[in-house]
Amino acid sequence: MRYRMHVILLSLCLIKVAWPLPQGAPTTACQSMVPFHGGIQPQAGISPYTVAPRREGNKVVVTLTSGLGVPFQGFLLQGRTPDGAILGEFDSSTINEGHPLDCAEPADSITHNSPNDKSSINVVWTPPREYEGPVIFNATIAQAYDTFWVGIESNLVPITKRGANDPTFNFPTEPSSRTPPNFVPYQPKQSSTEFDPFYDGCAVNKLCFGAPADCVSSKSCKAVVGVIVTGDRYDFELKADSNAAWVGVGLSDDDKMGDDSVIECVKRGNGVAAYMSYTTAPNYGAPRLANPQLGIQLLNSSLVDGTIYCKVRRDVSTNVNGRFYDLVSGKYNLLIAAGSSVKPNSVSFHDIVYLASAEPQALADVSALAAKSKLLIRLHGCFMLAAWLGTASIGILLARYYRQTWVGHQMFGKDMWFAWHRTFMVLTWALTIVAFVLIFVELKAWSGENKPHAILGTVTTILCFIQPIGAYFRPHPGTPKRAIFNWLHWGIGNAAHIVAIVTLFFAVKLTKAELPEFVDWILVAYVVIHVISHLVLSVMNCVAERSGENRITSFPMKDLGGSGRTSAYTDRNPDAPFSTFRKFILAIYIVIVLIIVIALIVITALAPIEEAWSNLKSSVTNRN
Incomplete structure (x- = not known):
C-alpha cells in the first residue's frame, strides 16, 4: 500500500x-x-x-x-x-x-x-x-x-x-527579427548573416548547400537548403533572401536541370506555401504535380522582412512522374534555386540564383557539399571579352586608319598593318569559336534565360565564322567585284563587332554570369574610348586628305566603292601626315583597352567578385 x-x-x-x-x-x-x-x-x-x-x-x-x-x-x-x-x-x-x-x-x-x-x-x-x-x-x-x-x-x-x-x-504584421534564447536587448540590425541560426549545425548534424558557391561557410547565401535526417524522417529547411518570391531544392541524378523532383516554398499572402514540382527539359519548366503536396508536409514556415523560410518533411520513398526516389539508399545532386516571381501553377525562372552540387551524395551525409564547377562558363566569358573588346577592336582600328602607316615595313611578306590586322582577326575568330563551343558543352542545350544574350551571341558567332571565309576568296585588287567584297567585308565585320558589344551588355544581367552591376559602366567606358578614338582618327584622316602632296592613298570609306587600292600597293609613298600622332593614339588606345579587358576578365573569372573580395578580406583579417 x-x-x-x-x-x-x-x-x-x-x-x-x-x-x-x-x-x-x-x-x-x-x-x-x-x-x-x-x-x-x-x-x-x-x-x-x-x-x-x-x-x-x-x-x-x-x-x-x-x-x-x-x-x-x-x-x-x-x-x-x-x-x-x-x-x-x-x-x-x-x-x-x-x-x-x-x-x-x-x-x-x-x-x-x-x-x-x-x-x-x-x-x-x-x-x-x-x-x-x-x-x-x-x-x-x-x-x-x-x-x-x-x-x-x-x-x-x-x-x-x-x-x-x-x-x-x-505597422507590418511580420516581425523584424527573432532574438536568440536568453533575451538580448535590441541592437541595430546589420547586413551580415554571421549569427543567422539557420546555419547552426551545418556539417555537424545537417547537410547544407547554398548559392552562390561557398556561401555556407560565410553564412551569406542568397538561397540555401539544409537537410536534417533523424531516423526515417527527412526534413528540408529552405531559406532565400528578401528579393525572392520562391526558393526550391531539386533532387537530381546529375548536375543538370531537367527531370528532377523539386520541393518549392513560395510566398503566398503573408505566409509561405510548399509544393512538389518536377523540372522538364529542355525548356527548364517546373510545373507542379497534379497533387502538389504529394509526399511532403509543411512543418514550419515564416516570412520575416520578406525573407522566406520553410521546413518541409518529405517521405522517405516517393514516386514522382514515374521516377522512384529513395532518400535512404539513393544519392542525389542538390539543385538550389530562387526567383523573383511565380506563375499560377509553377515558379518562374530562377533569376536570383541557381547552383548545382558537383557530385551526388547521400542526404544523411552531412559532410560539405561542393558546388559544380563553373570553369567552362567563366572561360566562355573571358574568351568573348578578349575577342571582342580586345583583338577585334584593335584589328578593326588598324584596318581602317593605319594602311598608310609603317610604309615600307613588312612582316611575313605583308604590309605591317595587314599582317597585324590578320593576326588580331584570326585570334578573334579562334576565341569566338572556342567560346561558342564551350558554352554548349556546358549547357548541353539552349539557354533557359529569357534574355536576348544567347540569340545575339549566336548571330555574332555566325558573322565571325563567315568573315575569314569571304576574305580568303576575295577578288584581286582592280577586278570589278572588288567593290562588292569591300562593302561586304566592311559591313559584316562592323556588324559583328557592334552586335558583340551589345551581347556583352546583356551578359551582365545573366544569372549564371554572376556579374556586378558596375560592369555595365566599365563597358560604357570602353564604348566611349572606342568612339572617341575613331572620331579623332577620322578627323586626322580628313585633315591629311587635304594636306596637298602627301594625300592619303587609302582613305577607307572613300575607297570602298572603288575597284581596289592599287596605288596603296604600287606607290610606296612615305607615311601619311600625322603618322606619329596616329601611332600615339594607337598606343594609348591599346593600353586603355588592355586595362579594361584585363579588369573584366578578372571580374568574370572570380565571379561573384563581391563574395571573392569579402572572403579575401576575411582571410586577411583572420591572419592578422
Missing part, C-alpha cells in the same frame, strides 16, 4: 512538471523570457508567430498571431526600450486569455491564463506618461510544452509623450 502511494505521488509530481504552466509565466522568467520546461531548449528555427503592434493615439494594440493559422498555448509579452528595459502597462481587461505580470513595474508584462489553444491575442499597452522614444514588443510563445520560441520581436514603435496629438500608425 505504501509503495503504491509513493508511485502515485511520484506520478503526480511528474504530471505537474509536464503540465505547461496553467497560470502563465512566473516572475523568474521576466528578464530572460525563457520558460523552465524541464530543461527543454527553445526552438532554433524561425518562429511561425508574429508580434504586430498598431498604434492608436497614445496607446498601442499588440496582436500575437500566426500567419499560418498555427494555434499556441502559452505566451509572455513585454514592451521594452532599445536597451532592454521593461516599461509600460498592459490592460488585461481587454482580453480574457491573459493576466498581468509585475516584473519591473505593475502590469508591465502579460501572460496566459490557461494552456488552451489560442489562435490570436489582442491586448492594449500604455506607455509611461513621460516616455518618448522607440519601443519594441518581445514575446515568448509556446505552441506546446516542448515547442516554444523565445524573444520574438515586433517592429520599432515610435512613442511620444502622452497628450500629444498623435496620428494612428499601422
Whole structure:
C-alpha cells in the first residue's frame, strides 16, 4: 500500500512538471523570457508567430498571431526600450486569455491564463506618461510544452509623450527579427548573416548547400537548403533572401536541370506555401504535380522582412512522374534555386540564383557539399571579352586608319598593318569559336534565360565564322567585284563587332554570369574610348586628305566603292601626315583597352567578385 502511494505521488509530481504552466509565466522568467520546461531548449528555427503592434493615439494594440493559422498555448509579452528595459502597462481587461505580470513595474508584462489553444491575442499597452522614444514588443510563445520560441520581436514603435496629438500608425504584421534564447536587448540590425541560426549545425548534424558557391561557410547565401535526417524522417529547411518570391531544392541524378523532383516554398499572402514540382527539359519548366503536396508536409514556415523560410518533411520513398526516389539508399545532386516571381501553377525562372552540387551524395551525409564547377562558363566569358573588346577592336582600328602607316615595313611578306590586322582577326575568330563551343558543352542545350544574350551571341558567332571565309576568296585588287567584297567585308565585320558589344551588355544581367552591376559602366567606358578614338582618327584622316602632296592613298570609306587600292600597293609613298600622332593614339588606345579587358576578365573569372573580395578580406583579417 505504501509503495503504491509513493508511485502515485511520484506520478503526480511528474504530471505537474509536464503540465505547461496553467497560470502563465512566473516572475523568474521576466528578464530572460525563457520558460523552465524541464530543461527543454527553445526552438532554433524561425518562429511561425508574429508580434504586430498598431498604434492608436497614445496607446498601442499588440496582436500575437500566426500567419499560418498555427494555434499556441502559452505566451509572455513585454514592451521594452532599445536597451532592454521593461516599461509600460498592459490592460488585461481587454482580453480574457491573459493576466498581468509585475516584473519591473505593475502590469508591465502579460501572460496566459490557461494552456488552451489560442489562435490570436489582442491586448492594449500604455506607455509611461513621460516616455518618448522607440519601443519594441518581445514575446515568448509556446505552441506546446516542448515547442516554444523565445524573444520574438515586433517592429520599432515610435512613442511620444502622452497628450500629444498623435496620428494612428499601422505597422507590418511580420516581425523584424527573432532574438536568440536568453533575451538580448535590441541592437541595430546589420547586413551580415554571421549569427543567422539557420546555419547552426551545418556539417555537424545537417547537410547544407547554398548559392552562390561557398556561401555556407560565410553564412551569406542568397538561397540555401539544409537537410536534417533523424531516423526515417527527412526534413528540408529552405531559406532565400528578401528579393525572392520562391526558393526550391531539386533532387537530381546529375548536375543538370531537367527531370528532377523539386520541393518549392513560395510566398503566398503573408505566409509561405510548399509544393512538389518536377523540372522538364529542355525548356527548364517546373510545373507542379497534379497533387502538389504529394509526399511532403509543411512543418514550419515564416516570412520575416520578406525573407522566406520553410521546413518541409518529405517521405522517405516517393514516386514522382514515374521516377522512384529513395532518400535512404539513393544519392542525389542538390539543385538550389530562387526567383523573383511565380506563375499560377509553377515558379518562374530562377533569376536570383541557381547552383548545382558537383557530385551526388547521400542526404544523411552531412559532410560539405561542393558546388559544380563553373570553369567552362567563366572561360566562355573571358574568351568573348578578349575577342571582342580586345583583338577585334584593335584589328578593326588598324584596318581602317593605319594602311598608310609603317610604309615600307613588312612582316611575313605583308604590309605591317595587314599582317597585324590578320593576326588580331584570326585570334578573334579562334576565341569566338572556342567560346561558342564551350558554352554548349556546358549547357548541353539552349539557354533557359529569357534574355536576348544567347540569340545575339549566336548571330555574332555566325558573322565571325563567315568573315575569314569571304576574305580568303576575295577578288584581286582592280577586278570589278572588288567593290562588292569591300562593302561586304566592311559591313559584316562592323556588324559583328557592334552586335558583340551589345551581347556583352546583356551578359551582365545573366544569372549564371554572376556579374556586378558596375560592369555595365566599365563597358560604357570602353564604348566611349572606342568612339572617341575613331572620331579623332577620322578627323586626322580628313585633315591629311587635304594636306596637298602627301594625300592619303587609302582613305577607307572613300575607297570602298572603288575597284581596289592599287596605288596603296604600287606607290610606296612615305607615311601619311600625322603618322606619329596616329601611332600615339594607337598606343594609348591599346593600353586603355588592355586595362579594361584585363579588369573584366578578372571580374568574370572570380565571379561573384563581391563574395571573392569579402572572403579575401576575411582571410586577411583572420591572419592578422
